[in-house]
Amino acid sequence: MVGLRDRVVVVVGRGSGIARAVALAARDAGARVVVAGRDRQKLADAYQGEAGITAETLDLTDEASIAALAERLRAGGGVDHVVSTGSVRAKGGVADLDRETLRLSFDTKVIGPIMLAKHLAPLVARDGSFVLFSGVSAVKTRVDWLGVATTNGAVDSLTRSLALELAPIRVNAISPGTIDSGAWDGLGAEGKAELFDTLRATLPARRVGGTEDIAHGVLFALTNSFLTGVTLHIDGGEPLT
Template sequence: MTGTLEEKAVLVVGRGGGIAGAVTMAVRAAGAIVTVAGRNQQGLKEAYADEPGITAEYVDLTDEASIAALAERIGSIDHIVSTASARARGRLADLDRDAVQLSFDTKVIGPLMLAKHLAPRITEGGSFTLFSGVAAAKIAVGTLAVAITNGAADVLARSLALELAPIRVNAVSPGVIDTGAWDALGEQGKADYFRDQSARNPARRIGNADDIAQAVLFAMTNTFLTGTTLHVDGGEPLS
C-alpha cells in the first residue's frame, strides 16, 4: 500500500541546498506542508523565501535541549527526514577525535535524540527516514570514520524500526552524488573524480540529488517498508 503526502506535515533537517533541498522540494511538490530545520535558520529562510508552504526552524542536532525545544514548537508531525552529516575523512593516523565525535553526534546521536523527542508526536502512519552512506558498504582506506558512522546509522534505523513500531523507520544510503560536498576538490579534481567513479560503477554515471529525493519519497510513502536501508549508489559497492 502506498500512502500520500498531501497535506501531511513533514520535517526535513539539514541544509538549504543539496540533498536536503531536493528532498524538501520533492515532498512539497507531493503536497506536503514542510518545516525545514537546521543550525542556520536565517540561511534556510533565505533559501526558501520564494517557496510557499515551507517554514524554517532552528535545531542543533548536537544539542538535545535544542531538539526538545523544536519538538515543542512544531507539535504533531507526520514524517521526519534527517539529512544532516559532518564528515571526518582521513587515514587513521590523521583522524581528529573531535571531528569523529561530531560525525557521530550529527548523524547518529542527533537522529536518535530526534526520535526520542519527536516520535511521541508522529501521527498514525508516519515515518522517520535517516541517512547512512555508501562508505558503510564499501570499505576503503581514508573513510574509516565515515564508514563507522554510516554503519551505526544503519543499525539505528533497524533498532528504531523495532522499538518505535508501527512508526516506520528507514535509512537512505547515497553513493557519490553531485552536490557541493565535492567542491573542495576543485573544478578539475571534481571532474576527474566523477569521471573515474562513473567509469567504475555499474550505473555508469554520478548520482544527483533528485535520485536521493525520490528514494526518500519511496521510504515515506511505502507503508510496508521499515527497518531497511535503501542503497541508492549506482551499484558502487560492486565495483
C-alpha cells in the same frame, strides 16, 4: 502506499544539496514542509519564495534544541514524517583522526537522530516515519574513510533498532553513493571532473547520481507503508566496483 498531501514533513539539513532536493520534492508531492537547521534565517532565505516551506531552528548536537523544536511542532499540531540529512565527515586515516572530529560525526548522524526519535516520535502519526541518512562507505571500505564508514554503519544499525522500538512508526535509511550535490566541489573543477569521469566509466549505472535520485528514494521511503527497518542503497552499484 500513503500519500503526502497535507502531511507535515520535517527535513533536517541545509538549504542546498540533498536536503533542498528532499524538501522541494516533498512539497511538490503535497506536503507541508518544515526545514530545520542551526541558522533559521539562512534557511528561510534559501527557501524564500517557495510556498509551503517554513524554517525552524535545530541543532542536532544539542538535545535542548531538539526538545524545543518538538514543543513548537506540538503546538502546531504535530508531524507526520521526519527526514534527517545532517552529516559531518570524519575523513582521514586512523593516525590523522582526533576524538572531537569523530564525536561530532557520531553526534550529528547517530546521537542526533536518536534524540530526534526521543523527542519527536511522540508527535509523529502512527502511519508516519523517520528517514535517516547512511552512506555507501558503510558497505564499501576505503582507506582514509574509517570515521565516515563507522558512522554510517552505526546509522544502519540504528535504523533497524528504531524500527522495532518505534513501531508502528516506520524507520528507514537512505545510503547515497557519490552524488553531485556540491559535496565534491572542494576538489576543484579539475579534481571533481576527474573523479566523476572515473565513476561514469566504472559504476554499473554508468553515471554519477544527482540529488533528484536521492529525493525520489526518500519519497519512496516516506510513502511505502510496508517498508521499515531498511537501508535503501541508492548508489549506482558503487559497492560492486
